Amino acid sequence: MHSLQRLITFLLLSSVILVVTVAVLGGYRQLVLNTQQLYDGELQSVAHSLIQIPLDSSSFDSQALLSTADNGFLTIQIWQDTQLLFHTQNSPTYPVSQVPGFMDVNFLDDRWRVFMLEANDRQVIVGYSLSVRGLQTDQFIASSIWPLLIALPILVILIIGSVKFGLRPMQQLTKLLAKRSSQALQPIELDHDYAELNPVVATINRLLNEVEQGMSREKSFSGNVAHELRTPLSILALSLQNSLNEIPKDYHGRIDTQKNEVARLTRIVNQLLLLSQTHPEHHQVIWQSIPIEALTQEVISDHYSSFMAKEQSIELVCDLPSDFMYISESELFSSLLGNVLSNAHKYAPVGGKVMLWLSLDEASKSLMLRIDNEGTCPSSSTLSMMSQRFYRAPEHHHIQGAGLGLALVKQIVALHEGTITFMQSDSLGGVSVNISLPVFAGLSA
Amino acid sequence: MHILLVEDEIALANEICQSLRQAQYAVSHLGHGKQAIIAAQNGDVDIIILDLGLPDIDGLDVIKKIRSLQLAIPILVLTARGQLSDKINGLDAGADDYLPKPFALEELLARLRVLQRRLGTVMSSTIEISQVSLNIDSMLVTVNDTMIQLRRKEFMVLRALMERANRIVSKAQLESMLYEWGHEVSSNAIEVHVHNLRKKLPEHFITNIRGVGYCIPKSESAT
Numbered sequence: 001m002h003s004l005q006r007l008i009t010f011l012l013l014s015s016v017i018l019v020v021t022v023a024v025l026g027g028y029r030q031l032v033l034n035t036q037q038l039y040d041g042e043l044q045s046v047a048h049s050l051i052q053i054p055l056d057s058s059s060f061d062s063q064a065l066l067s068t069a070d071n072g073f074l075t076i077q078i079w080q081d082t083q084l085l086f087h088t089q090n091s092p093t094y095p096v097s098q099v100p101g102f103m104d105v106n107f108l109d110d111r112w113r114v115f116m117l118e119a120n121d122r123q124v125i126v127g128y129s130l131s132v133r134g135l136q137t138d139q140f141i142a143s144s145i146w147p148l149l150i151a152l153p154i155l156v157i158l159i160i161g162s163v164k165f166g167l168r169p170m171q172q173l174t175k176l177l178a179k180r181s182s183q184a185l186q187p188i189e190l191d192h193d194y195a196e197l198n199p200v201v202a203t204i205n206r207l208l209n210e211v212e213q214g215m216s217r218e219k220s221f222s223g224n225v226a227h228e229l230r231t232p233l234s235i236l237a238l239s240l241q242n243s244l245n246e247i248p249k250d251y252h253g254r255i256d257t258q259k260n261e262v263a264r265l266t267r268i269v270n271q272l273l274l275l276s277q278t279h280p281e282h283h284q285v286i287w288q289s290i291p292i293e294a295l296t297q298e299v300i301s302d303h304y305s306s307f308m309a310k311e312q313s314i315e316l317v318c319d320l321p322s323d324f325m326y327i328s329e330s331e332l333f334s335s336l337l338g339n340v341l342s343n344a345h346k347y348a349p350v351g352g353k354v355m356l357w358l359s360l361d362e363a364s365k366s367l368m369l370r371i372d373n374e375g376t377c378p379s380s381s382t383l384s385m386m387s388q389r390f391y392r393a394p395e396h397h398h399i400q401g402a403g404l405g406l407a408l409v410k411q412i413v414a415l416h417e418g419t420i421t422f423m424q425s426d427s428l429g430g431v432s433v434n435i436s437l438p439v440f441a442g443l444s445a
Numbered sequence: 446m447h448i449l450l451v452e453d454e455i456a457l458a459n460e461i462c463q464s465l466r467q468a469q470y471a472v473s474h475l476g477h478g479k480q481a482i483i484a485a486q487n488g489d490v491d492i493i494i495l496d497l498g499l500p501d502i503d504g505l506d507v508i509k510k511i512r513s514l515q516l517a518i519p520i521l522v523l524t525a526r527g528q529l530s531d532k533i534n535g536l537d538a539g540a541d542d543y544l545p546k547p548f549a550l551e552e553l554l555a556r557l558r559v560l561q562r563r564l565g566t567v568m569s570s571t572i573e574i575s576q577v578s579l580n581i582d583s584m585l586v587t588v589n590d591t592m593i594q595l596r597r598k599e600f601m602v603l604r605a606l607m608e609r610a611n612r613i614v615s616k617a618q619l620e621s622m623l624y625e626w627g628h629e630v631s632s633n634a635i636e637v638h639v640h641n642l643r644k645k646l647p648e649h650f651i652t653n654i655r656g657v658g659y660c661i662p663k664s665e666s667a668t
Contacts (some may be wrong), residue, residue, distance in 0.1 A: 231546060234457055234547035238457070242464055245467055296657075297617075297656075301612050304660060305611050308662055314654060315656050
């Protein structure tokens with residue numbers, strides 16, 4: 001993946017290095033030119049003073065001239081007519097230049113810049129070694145470039161730091177957004193305002209707000225549906241109950257059928273609502289500590305009348321540590337248990353048995369819930385399809401139900417990040433439902 | 446026993462009123478929250494059944510207002526919303542009980558009986574199930590009209606089970622009830638009491654649901 005911070009750092013560093021290099025090169029060229037002009041001026045003035053010196057007079061001290069010039073750098077030839085009057089050690093014995101003025105020539109394995117001046121049949125040729133001049137220029141340049149070379153790494157560090165510092169608000173925004181789950185929809189707030197980021201943050205916040213409103217509309221919609229359906233159902237149920245007292249006994253059978261159908265309708269509405277409310281995408285679990293054994297006993301107690309009506313027996317085997325608390329939402333856990341229990345009851349024969357086991361699996365750190373019933377077990381292909389929404393086994397179509405219960409159970413298990421499996425019960429012969437719910441570390445009491 | 450029903454849905458209110466009258470309660474009906482607050486202030490109301498969704502003010506505000514007026518009338522909340530947060534909010538605001546719609550009449554009557562008992566104005570302090578009759582005030586128990594002798598703790602266990610007939614009462618619940626009455630409870634105390642009770646009561650009167658608790662099944666609804 002590309003990184004903006006790396007890109008900006010790279011661009012800045014490249015620009016700085018390019019500009020510095022160009023500037024140094026330009027400076028070097030200028031320096032070379034200036035040095036040449038300076039040295040050339042020197043050559044001219046030396047030539048002018050030598051042309052006027054009377055070489056035959058006793059005042060001319062050739063040794064002194066030699067020692068001054070003979071440092072290997074400066075070369076001097078003085079010719080009178082075609083006779084070499086004076087020359088330094090580093091010059092040959094033939095005239096190195098025939099033309100007045102400046103010239104670059106080669107002699108004695110070196111390249112020289114020479115200047116020839118001619119007056120009264122006397123020719124004065126002075127020159128300096130270009131390689132020595134080059135060395136001196138390089139030394140000069142090097143000493144002025146050193147500070148720049150030391151400054152460059154410091155500049156690099158400063159640039160990297162500045163880019164990082166300057167992009168901090170963006171990184172903060174990235175971090176804030178990365179941490180977001182689909183349910184954390186509160187507006188994003190940066191520590192400071194930035195002209196570049198404000199429109200982005202404002203847009204994100206506007207979208208978050210819209211999503212939140214949409215979600216709350218969806219929530220209140222199911223709430224409204226609940227209200228709209230539950231109130232007429234309440235009226236129907238009560239009205240039927242009341243009419244039982246006013247209608248002759250002969251018609252009670254009919255009223256009872258209606259009462260049962262209303263009860264069935266109520267169950268379906270409740271399950272549908274719960275199914276939509278507990279949809280993992282918009283259900284926010286209000287996690288709380290739940291005394292699982294007591295809650296299970298309560299749920300069994302709630303369903304006990306229907307067990308009694310079918311003369312069925314139920315047994316709970318609780319193998320949990322005493323005072324074991326599980327972190328869940330009591331309503332969710334109750335519907336989970338209630339739905340599995342009512343299915344176990346429905347598909348067990350009259351006088352049949354239902355067994356419930358609660359235990360803790362230390363290895364997988366999970367709460368294990370197993371519910372077995374007496375009766376027949378559907379084929380293995382049916383078992384695997386059982387938790388699909390609205391699925392009903394073909395052999396069970398005579399039993400009342402919309403097939404929502406197990407879909408709801410599966411959804412609640414998913415909210416707990418647990419697993420559910422169906423198999424044949426080895427002890428009772430019916431279906432064995434095995435639910436494993438992870439105990440979240442650090443949360444369980 | 447005068448019950449004030451606050452419900453804006455007229456059809457539902459009529460049915461509830463009729464059901465309650467058949468159960469021998471005196472019922473008044475109001476459709477607005479503000480009226481309910483005034484009626485509660487005027488006295489002469491023993492229990493309020495309050496729907497949370499009212500046209501004028503929120504039901505929760507009605508509860509808060511009544512409680513701020515230092516009125517201790519028991520309030521049973523009805524709601525169609527049926528979410529856990531509604532229940533918590535209702536009870537936090539000062540409601541005594543909570544019943545989500547749609548509810549069975551039996552359930553409503555059972556909750557009313559609990560509130561009544563709390564008021565200490567239960568019309569009949571005798572609970573009868575099949576051949577067994579238990580009088581809460583006199584602490585007398587008869588089987589087929591013959592009085593039987595029960596120890597105090599045995600009576601409490603029997604009373605708890607008979608009051609919650611058809612529901613399973615767990616061992617822990619029974620223990621906590623005895624504990625509330627100031628008794629030290631040993632680990633197998635409940636089993637011992639139930640064992641003794643069973644010897645004095647008709648066969649199969651108390652059912653043991655293994656791992657869950659005890660229950661007294663009741664075939665027909667009788668108060």
